[in-house]
Amino acid sequence: MKKLLAATLALLALGFSAFALEKNIADNEKVEKVAGISSVENTKGTKLYVVGDSTLSSFADPYFYPRYGYGTKLQDYLNAKKIQVINLAMSGRSSKSFTTEVNYQTLCKNIKKGDYLIIGFGHNDEKAEEDRYTDPTGSKETEGSFKNSLYVNYVKLAQDKGATPILCTPIVRRSEERKYTGSMIHQTADSNGFKGGDYSKAVMELAKETGVACVDLTSITKARYESMTAEETSKFHAWQTFKPNSVDNTHLNIYGASVVAYDVINEVAKQNKKFAKLVNKNAPAPTIALLVQNPDYVMPTYEGFSPKDKSYFFKKVPEPWFGTAFGDCGGDSKISTPSFNGIVPTDNGFVMNSGSADGSLVSGKISGSIDGMCVCFQQIPHDKDFTLTATANVKYLKADNQASFGLIVRDDIYICKNDKSINSDYVAVGALDTTKDGWTSAFQRLDTKLNKVANASEKKPAAGTKVVLSITKTGNSYSVKYGKNPAQTIKADLNAVDADYVYAGLFTARCATVEFTDVKLEVK
Incomplete structure (x- = not known):
């Protein structure tokens, strides 16, 4: 009898161990496709423009507790007759990449004398990616630095227009263990040629150097979270499902966004007497009563797999193997397009690509909270033991922490279903997080959480890499091996969704092309 799968939409993002928070939540702070705002209907009157990342932006989630950026709640604490909030913040953007968006052009064209500009970047400036990274160590005159990006693109822009810039340090990333150090408070280490540093400190220094108001949200949220239990702090954040452990440790919910917005308005009012006159004195402080379940939240049922459900898109895959792509793949069209998800049988295996x-093209991902993958699998009774082996010949693997390939055993399987709610249990051996020195060769999703099991001691995989992979199931114990690395044992029931079968096979995710040869599945 199949059990009910309780899950809902999850776009990002990273409850975890301290490492998993640092690794997976950050990975989930991705660039999301957002409709740009090309104009402002009425530019008359005083405006409060808001620029920043997903911690400030608006969303349309069918999460159990949807994501809300604090920029969406600022108007609640301002006098609407005196000032209007124009929220231009965009998910996944850094202070650098935001300047390429139509929203930035809208800001440049419309901000005027007497307006205000809240500037809230940092989460994505930390990313070791050319398109988003800015250096936290340079001065405001140093091209490519965080300070320079904030100053030239936002502070100076506002000042030149006669508007008032307001800098905000980034909110903390929530820690299940209440350990607020490192990237949880935006202090990063050097990574692959990208300098690390203290992003919040850079914001505060810039504010002091330029005489600009600054709200230190890093310190405010850190102090608040350290004074509360993990259960209490989870109530500030988005939940993908009704389960508390589906909490998104980066993004706020409506209550959390309201609390932070309230902090921002009150802190700015203390520093700017003119702004203080724009505050709604009658607005009550936010309470947890704001936190209500999303009425659109859906709990889909799991139908189970039957060979008759074989996908037309992967019809060339010979039985007893079956092909599929599912999860957060970026849309239905990507699932049905071989350049995004493909499986080609060979004499002794398969060539697979995500x-x-x-x-240039990507589909799917392995992230802290959700997955999207292309899988070539067999259905095996849950009570049967087996060994799956294959040699992975890497043709291409993008330098991206969400790109992955390897062997996998899953609790459930879905046939060509683009569904961002899928984050059920599995065990995997393969490559993940390969832009970092301590990249991962074995990992597990358990009760929605992605856990790193082993760091690889071998050279990072790239085009030309050839590595032998294996998974052996003995009861509820899985022995996984990547190349010459020592075998790792992972405990997993893999029966929370499908109590009758497990699904063992090969997978790719996001941007990987791999030829799997010598593929053998021996069921005992």
């Missing part, structure tokens, strides 16, 4: 072999 995304293109030149890195």
Whole structure:
């Protein structure tokens, strides 16, 4: 009898161990496709423009507790007759990448004398990616630095227009263990040629250097979270499902966004007497009564797999193997397009791809909270033991912490279903997080959480890498091996969704092209 799968939409993002928070939540702070705002209907009167990342932006989530950026709740604590909030913040953007968006052009064209500009970047400036990274160590005159990006693109822009800029340090990333150090408070280490540093400190220094108001949200949220239990702090954050452990440790919910917005308005009012006159004195402080379940939240049922459900898109895959792509794949069209998700049988295995072999196309991901993957699998009774082995010949693997390949055993399987709610249990051996020195060769999703099991001691995989992978199931114990690394044992029931079967096979995710040869599945 199949059990009910309780899950809902999850776009990002990273409850975890301290490492998993640092690794997976950050990975989930991705660039989301957002409709740009090309104009402002009425530019008359005083405006409060808001620029920043997903911690300030608006969303349309069917999460149990949807994501809300604090920029969406600022108007609640301001006098609407005196000032209007124009929220231009965009998910996944850094202070650098935001300048390429139509929203930035809208800001440049419309901000005027007497307006205000809240500037809230940092989460994505930390990313070791050319398109988003800014250096936290440079001065405001140093091209490529965080200070320079904030100053030239936002502070100076506002000042030149006669508007008032307001800098905000980024909110903390929530820690299940209440350990607020490192990237939880935006203090990063050097990574792959990208300098680390203290992003919040850079914001505060810039504010002091330029005489600009600054709200230190890093310190405010850190102090608040350290004074509360993990259960209490989870109530400030988005939940993907009704389960508390589906909490999104980066993004706020409506209550959390309201609390932070209230902090911002009150802190700015203390520093700017003119702004203080724009505050709604009658607005009550936010309470947890704001936190209500999303009425659109859906709990889908799991139908189970039957060979008759074989996908047309992967019809060339010979039985007893079956092909599929599912999860957060970026849309239905990507699932049905071989350049995004493909499985081609060979004499002794399969060539599989997620995304293109030149890195220009991507589909799926392995992230802290959700997955999207292409899988070639067999259905095996849950009570049967087995060994799955294959040699992975890497043709292309994009330098992206959400790109992955390897062997996998899953609790459940879905046939060509683009569904961002899928984050059920599995055990995997393969490559993940390969832009970092301590990249991962074995990992597990358990009760929605992605857990790193082992760091690889071998060289990072790239085009030309050839590695033998294996998974052996003995009861509820899985022995996984990546190349010459020592075997790792992972405990997993894998029966929370499908009590009758497990699904063992090969997978790719996001942007990986791999030829799997010598593929053998021996069921005992």
